Amino acid sequence: MGTPLSRRRVLVALATGVGAVGGAGLLSACTGSPGPVIPTATPSTAPDPLLAVLTEREALVAQYDLAGRQQPDLAPRLLPLRDQTEEQVVALRLALALPEPSSEATSRARTSSAVPVEPPVTLEGLRSSVRATATSAAAVCETTTVERAPFVGSLAAAASCHDLLLR
Amino acid sequence: MTEVDALQDALAGEHAVIWGYGVVGAEAAEQHLPAVRAAEQAHRTRRDDTADLLRSMSAEPIESEAYYELPFPVTDPALAVSLAVHLEEGSAAAWRFVLGQTEDAELRRTALVALSESALQAVQWRLQAGIAPATVAFPGQ
Numbered sequence: 001m002g003t004p005l006s007r008r009r010v011l012v013a014l015a016t017g018v019g020a021v022g023g024a025g026l027l028s029a030c031t032g033s034p035g036p037v038i039p040t041a042t043p044s045t046a047p048d049p050l051l052a053v054l055t056e057r058e059a060l061v062a063q064y065d066l067a068g069r070q071q072p073d074l075a076p077r078l079l080p081l082r083d084q085t086e087e088q089v090v091a092l093r094l095a096l097a098l099p100e101p102s103s104e105a106t107s108r109a110r111t112s113s114a115v116p117v118e119p120p121v122t123l124e125g126l127r128s129s130v131r132a133t134a135t136s137a138a139a140v141c142e143t144t145t146v147e148r149a150p151f152v153g154s155l156a157a158a159a160s161c162h163d164l165l166l167r
Numbered sequence: 168m169t170e171v172d173a174l175q176d177a178l179a180g181e182h183a184v185i186w187g188y189g190v191v192g193a194e195a196a197e198q199h200l201p202a203v204r205a206a207e208q209a210h211r212t213r214r215d216d217t218a219d220l221l222r223s224m225s226a227e228p229i230e231s232e233a234y235y236e237l238p239f240p241v242t243d244p245a246l247a248v249s250l251a252v253h254l255e256e257g258s259a260a261a262w263r264f265v266l267g268q269t270e271d272a273e274l275r276r277t278a279l280v281a282l283s284e285s286a287l288q289a290v291q292w293r294l295q296a297g298i299a300p301a302t303v304a305f306p307g308q
Contacts (some may be wrong), residue, residue, distance in 0.1 A: 080300035086306040149266040157306040
């Protein structure tokens, strides 16, 4: 951590996202905007707890897609949440040092999820899934490494915010 | 940086946010005043809790400054809401930072609650300001 900001400057720092806050500013300098700071995976024999966080959010993106197809009138409300969840999926794959899914695989997944009987997706069902992602990310946040904790905590907070907008 | 340093920074942020909400309240539209008061009170509670936590760690909590520089002039109700958004985003960033400065699960829970509450309040202010989307992918980032 560099020289602390003068306290009088804190309000400016808060407003611009730098400062003590300074630590966050230093960390965010390591990545391009608007992507997150993502510590990558370390080799281990145990399953990485972040994998479960990733799987949940991948399923959530599919659920948003399904909801959008079934209820197009909800699409404007759901699309920003869906897109932000997809951003999180990309960041989680990066954190886990996983390759990006090929466009062919993505296309196959979309096609297969479009046939033949789709379970109905309700707003309440989406909320329930979103709340589950908040809970699991919060649990991982408590025990993960110091490098990952801010990232995972941010994912938990984001899910709480999405839950609010689905009410 | 130690977890005490990070908490002192977060406390400094809470002092600044409380001061900033005074400016927000001075310019906010009448219908927003109850929300401004509630948000300010939430930060006062968090400030007091953080100060207590620091004392329990044998640290002397830092004091508030008498005056802070605003990031932009706040001269009307719309700018007041914009300032409120910035204050909550900054608070979220400070508490997100605390998460990476400790391995203590209880302190992480405390920091995550604070991060989440500020992120949620930022959403409420973005909705009031008509900012879309009202959420961000990585609160506090």
